[in-house]
Structures are given as C-alpha cells and as structure tokens.
Amino acid sequence: MVKPFRYLVLMIIVFCFACNDSVKTNFKETEAVNKKQHKEVIYQVFTRLFGNINTTNKLWGTIEENGVGKFNDFTEKALNEIKDLGVTHIWYTGVPHHDVIRDYTKYGISNDDPDVVKGRAGSPYAVKDYYNVNPDLAENPANRLEEFKALIERTHKAGMKVIIDIVPNHVARNYHSVTNPEGVEDFGASDDKTKTYDVNNNFYYNPGEAFQVPEFLNGYQPLGGEKHTLSDNKFNEVPAKWTGNGSRLSQPHFNDWYETVKVNYGISPDGRKDFNELPDGFDNKDYKVHFEFWKDKTVPDSWIKFRDIALYWLDFGVDGFRFDMAEMVPVEFWSFMNSSIKTKNPEAYIIAEVYNTSLYRDYVKKGKMDYLYDKVQLYDTIKHIMQGHGSTDHIPHIQEDLRDIEHHMLHFLENHDEQRIASPQFAGDARKGKPAMVVSATISTSPTMIYFGQEVGEPGAEDAGFGSPSRTSIFDYVGVPTLQRWVNDKQFDGGKSTKEEKELRDFYKRLLNFTINSSALGENYQDIHHYNRQQTEWYNDQVLSFVRWSDKEKLILVSNFNAENTYGFELQLPKDIIEKWHLKNGNYEVSDQLYNTYKSILKVEGNTGKVRIDIGPLGSYILKIK
Structure with a gap:
C-alpha cells in the first residue's frame, strides 16, 4: 500500500542504528537458517499489468480502453523466462479480490463505490473477499479461482514458489465474501456495533455517527470526474468504523487510508492488550513451542479469521505470504499466525513489511517472520548514494548493526511502494541501479527482490489516474511500456526491447543467477x-x-x-x-x-x-x- 505520510517518521530513524549489544544475542534459528548454501530471488509482479499489451494509457482509462493482464498471460514461456532471470519465488501482487470499479454483478459480486475506492482498478490493499481472487485477472470471472489454481501449478512446474499478499491490518470498507467456506462468516458480521470496542469485534466503531466521505483535495475527483451511479460523495456506513491507518475520525482525511477499515486484534482504544502475552524467553523458542503455547489460549476472533485465511491459501497451493504493514498488528498475533502456518507447512515463505528498526528483532524472533524489508537502513542509504548525495561509508555500519538478523532482511531497490530507479524523481537513469544492485544482492545471505520491469529500466512515467508518476500505478488500468516491449505481443522474448533494455536485462540475469548459485x-x-x-x-x-x-x-x-x-x-x-x-x-x-x-x-x-x-x-x- 502507498503510505506517503510514513516517510517523515522513517527519515528520523534512518541512521539511528541500535548500539546495544545486549539485543544481539545468539539466536539459534538465525544460526540454523544461515547454514543455507544459496540465496533466493523474489520477483514481485503486479499481476494485472504483466501481460497487458495495450499501449493506450488513457488517463483514468477503463479496462476496455487501457486493457488488463490476466492469470493466463503467465504462460509456460513467460514463466520459464522469469525463472531463467535467476528467480526462485514469484510474488503475485494484487491477487486477493479487492475493490474494483467494474460491474461483475452477474457473477454475484456487488458493485464498489468510487467514493471509497482509490483509482478505477482499485487498491490491492483494500481486500473485499479473502476467499476469492480479483475477477479482472480471469478470462472467465466465474472460473477465476480455477484459473489462479492453474497459474500456481504452472509456476510450480517452472520451478518457482508462489507468494501472495495478506493484509491483516485492514480490509475494504465494504468487505463481503461470496465464497466463504462453510462455517466461515465475514469480518464484522457478528460485531456489537453499539460498542466502540469489544475484544471479539473485528472492527472499531464510532456509535451514533455515520461515516462521511473525506473532503477530496487538490481538485481530485473519483474516476477523474466521470459520472457514475454510485459516485455521489456518500457511502453508507453506520456506525462509522475507524480507518485502516488508525484514524478514529468518522470523516477521515483524504491522505488517510479512507478506502479501508482498521481490524481489531484485541487492543483497546487505551492500549490494553486483551490477550495473553508471550512468556519471557520466547524470542529464542522455535515455532513449534509457539504453536503449543497458543493451543489452549482464548484469542480474539480476528486472529482466528486471519489464521484460517492463511491456511486456506496454503491448502490451495500457495507457498507463502507477504504481510502488508505487519508492524501495525501486535507481535503476539504473529506468533499465533506464523506458528500455525509453519506447523502446516514448515517451508512456507513469510515476508513482512516492517519499517520500525526497534521492532525488527521482536517480529523475527517473537513473531516468527522469515524476512523483513530492509528499507529504512540499506535501501534508503543506497538510494541517497545513487542520487549523488550519500556516502558508501554508511553501508558497513548497517551490516554490523544487523549482523545477528542479517539473513532475515529482504533486500530490494524497487517495489510497488517505491519510486522506479529510472524515474527523474529517483536516479533518472536505470544504469545507476547496477552497482547498487550488485551491493544489495551480494552483501548478505538474505533474499533479493526485484520488481517487474526493473530489469528493463521501467521509469514509471505514465499518469494513470490516482497517484502520480515515478511509481507504476497500482490503482488504475495502465500499460508498462518497457516491459511491453520485452513481452513483445506475448512472445516474451524481448523482441521489441531497445539495445539498452536488453543490456540491462542481461546484467540482471547474470547477477541474479550468480547469486543463487554462489556458495x-x-x-x-x-x-x-x-x-x-x-x-x-x-x-x-x-x-x-x-x-x-x-x-x-x-x-x-x-x-x-x-x-x-x-x-x-x-x-x-x-x-x-x-x-x-x-x-x-x-x-x-x-x-x-x-x-x-x-x-x-x-x-x-x-x-x-x-x-x-x-x-x-x-x-x-x-x-x-x-
């Protein structure tokens, strides 16, 4: 999820490295995992954009005007080319069914309100139905789960693992599943809405107050001002729920995550934890001990709902998860959640978006996360150097600071939240990513992640609607020009790529393959x-x-x-x-x-x-x- 407000806080702690050696205890699970002989590479791909060969790129364009990629665009040829790039895992971003401004009512799906949807294609982090997938991605929306299942099978056949998003901190304001398994009810279905808080309510409420659409700023209009039957500056929500980023206002600010609602994990408005906390010393216990600890404990209803969602997708064939804004959810929940996941599949791959450096060790050791984003330290430092106003002198200090958990810090130079390297707002030249990529990919035992199009120098220049250029839009229907040239009418052979794009992809292929084969x-x-x-x-x-x-x-x-x-x-x-x-x-x-x-x-x-x-x-x- 795009979180523009966070950066002021994050910049304060960019170079505030922990100096207390008492924190850096010997961690047996870290030592064990460091015995892995080879690194891994994750390819994050925005699923609806990968196979879209439409080059119209009309501002606020519809799916008919601007096109959309499908699950079926990840052909055997496409997947083998991604694998040959040096990739071991694919993170298919935007798979769970999120709000989208398109009429799918004939498939039993309710329409979504543009007043509480960002963009026309919708944010992948406003999930509407966790037991189904985005209908835009299917050739036949009625068979969308079957088409995603087939993609998982093709990916496995190509020799790669599958990762999808789970967003435990928040859900779409209009969450409603049409395919809940038997006995599973929707978030909030049994909430006592007369209370601001109850330990087993899934949401927080403002009793007696109705939700109001935020006051849109800077001339913004949903769908760019296009007329729509539901776009009336109203959304029926009584009582109003707290917003995903924690805003308690019945009318959230435009810069709040107003399209989402905050999930309640058993923490009262005054900060009280209405659940068991982990005993002392559990930071050095393995997931099996954590699983046993929770077996006889009563936990909040939201914990159970998200655990069941994760286990459902493991049964479906998914190999792991990327957890959005994990630090906004209590670490005790992650102990419960991840020990359940690992008990079902010890090899499950778990990535968490955590930016607060003081929480790193808690979320790895107590929360049983495999990997955390190394954004605030390594990424931010390298970005400054690439932009010409940073020093390499800072990088060794980062590795020293993280030496006890270095394997758990996921390295990247691009993802859906960050600016494209080639954009003028970042480095202005994709080649400036080459030394940075070598350092990022080789300095530790941790996995490396690249974002689709990074390997061909995509600048993210298109103005698609919601948001602004420099980041490839995750909210609207749009094409990705440099990738489209490589896709080459779905031949996936770089037939239309420029010489510079081919040379850059060759560099990434050489580097990434070296990393996964180097002892x-x-x-x-x-x-x-x-x-x-x-x-x-x-x-x-x-x-x-x-x-x-x-x-x-x-x-x-x-x-x-x-x-x-x-x-x-x-x-x-x-x-x-x-x-x-x-x-x-x-x-x-x-x-x-x-x-x-x-x-x-x-x-x-x-x-x-x-x-x-x-x-x-x-x-x-x-x-x-x-």
Missing part, C-alpha cells in the same frame, strides 16, 4: 571498505568493497557508484582475511564473474594482500580467486 554468498561476509579508506590512495566513499567466502569459493566485491569517474587503486586485504582464507605468499589470479572480461592478480606478501582495481563509472566486479 560464498550463503556464508561469510567481512567489510574491507573502512580498511581501504584508511590505507588505500584514490579509494573513496563512492566505492564500496567487501569480501564473501565459503570453503569452496572466495570473492572480492567492488562497486563504483560514481556515474562519471573511473577509479584505479591497489585494493588491500587485511591480515585477518589472508589468515581466514589460508592464503600463502604468492600471486593468485582473480577474475570477474559477471562478464568474465576483467582479470587481475592478488599479490599476497607478509600476511597482507593487494589487487589492482581499475573500475569504470557505475562498474562492479565480483572477483573470484582461482
């Missing part, structure tokens, strides 16, 4: 940047270097973030690295693993090593010692 990237890391900042002439804070190694593979990684300058220097390896690598005095050939065109000699003498580096603008080397 060194699954094991040891050490910074050599600060050592070289002190010891090496011409080495500066636009360059970053570090080493990775395993018993089978020893790597020296160097990236140049400067878009104009070539740098030449004698990169030095300190004594402790030479000792750990058991290198004797002598010369060792090193060769770049990305393009196999750069070679140099590592000279070891007197327990130190030196290797000549000549690196061009935006260049990177992954040097392997023979």
